[in-house]
Amino acid sequence: MEKLRKRKSNRDTVLQVAAHLFLTKGYQLTSMDEIVDHSKVSKTNIYYHFKSKEDLLLQIMSQFMIHYQERIDTVLARTDLSVIDKLGSFINVIAEDNTGTDYLAGCPFITFYTQVSNDLIKVQEMVKDFFEHQTTLLEQLLSEAIQNKELPEQTPIKQTAALIISSIEGGLFLTKATNNPLLLNNILTSVAFLLKK
Amino acid sequence: MEKLRKRKSNRDTVLQVAAHLFLTKGYQLTSMDEIVDHSKVSKTNIYYHFKSKEDLLLQIMSQFMIHYQERIDTVLARTDLSVIDKLGSFINVIAEDNTGTDYLAGCPFITFYTQVSNDLIKVQEMVKDFFEHQTTLLEQLLSEAIQNKELPEQTPIKQTAALIISSIEGGLFLTKATNNPLLLNNILTSVAFLLKK
Helix, strand or coil: CHHHHHHCCHHHHHHHHHHHHHHHCCCCCCCHHHHHHHHCCCHHHHHHHCCCHHHHHHHHHHHHHHHHHHHHHHHHHCCCCCHHHHHHHHHHHHHHHHCCCCCCCCCHHHHHHHHCCCCCHHHHHHHHHHHHHHHHHHHHHHHHHHHCCCCCCCCCHHHHHHHHHHHHHHHHHHHHHCCCCCHHHHHHHHHHHHHHC | CHHHHHHCCHHHHHHHHHHHHHHHCCCCCCCHHHHHHHHCCCHHHHHHHCCCHHHHHHHHHHHHHHHHHHHHHHHHHCCCCCHHHHHHHHHHHHHHHHCCCCCCCCCHHHHHHHHCCCCCHHHHHHHHHHHHHHHHHHHHHHHHHHHCCCCCCCCCHHHHHHHHHHHHHHHHHHHHHCCCCCHHHHHHHHHHHHHHC
C-alpha cells in the first residue's frame, strides 16, 4: 500500500484521500488540515494543485464522472448484447462500483450534491449535465430497442428512461439507507420483467 | 404571516425555521445562532425544548415522517380507488409536497440523511425504518392488486415495490438536480404503462 502510494503523484493521492473523506465523512465536516493528515501531502503542495476545497471537490467530481462515462460508453458500444442486456449492464456498472462502499447517500453524486449549499452553482451544473447526458443515452437505447422490436412500439421512451435512471439513483440511496445489498438486483429484475412482458 | 407566527408555540416556530434552514442551506452549515436569529426565539428557550442541534434534527425528522405517513395512510384507506390509482395517489402525495421546494436533495429524507455523518446512528435508524415500512405498504398494495386481478399473477411483488419506491426517491433527487418538474409525472406514467400492459 505504502509502496503503491509512493508511485502515485501527490495530486492523485490528494484526490483519492479527499474523495474518500468527502463521501464517507462529509464535505462540510472535512477540513483541509485533515486531508493533509491523511494524505501526508503538505498544505503548500495541496494548494499548488487545488485553489480551494471547492476546487478540489469539482476536480474529484469531474474524475468520478469521467470514470462512469467511460464504463457506460464501453457497455453501450458492445455489439454482442441485446438492448435489454445493455440496460442490465448499464445498471450493473453503477451497482458494482457502489457495492460495499460507505458513501453517505449511496450514490457519489447525490452525496456530493446534497452537502454543498445551493450557492455552489458549478456543482449543480455538473450534476445536471451528467444526468441529462445519461438520460439522453438511455432514451437512445430504448428507441433502438423499439426499432429492433425488443420492446413494444408504444413504450413511452422519455417516461421509461426517467423511470430507469430515477430508480437507479433512488436504489443506490435505499441500498445504503436500508442496508439491503439486493435492492439494485431487485430493480433490475423488475425493469426486465416489466419491459419484456 | 406575523400574526400566524404569533399564534404558534415557540417550539413549533423553531421546528419550522430549523427544518427550512436544514433542508435548504444545510444541517452542517446552520448554527444554533442562526436559528435564534431567524426564529426570534431565545437560545435559552430553544435549549429548553431541544437538548441539542441533533435532538432538533431528530424531532424535525419525526414530524416529517408522521406527516407523510398520515397522508399515505389516507390514500391507502380509500375504498373508491383501484389499486393502480392508489399507487398514483401515493406517488402524488410525495410529488405535491416537494414541488417548488428547494430542498438540497429534492427529498427531505435524503437531504437529512446525507448531511449527517455515519456516526449519527439514530438518523440512520429512523430513515431505515421509514423506508422499510413504506416498502411493506407497497408490497401489500401490489399483492392486493394481484388478488383483484388488476395486475398479472406473475408480477414480482418485492422487485416491483423496490422499483417504485426507488424511482420515487431518485425522481425527487433528479427533479431538483435536473430542474425538471415533469419528472415524477413521467415516472408515474411509465409505472402505470408498464404495470397495466
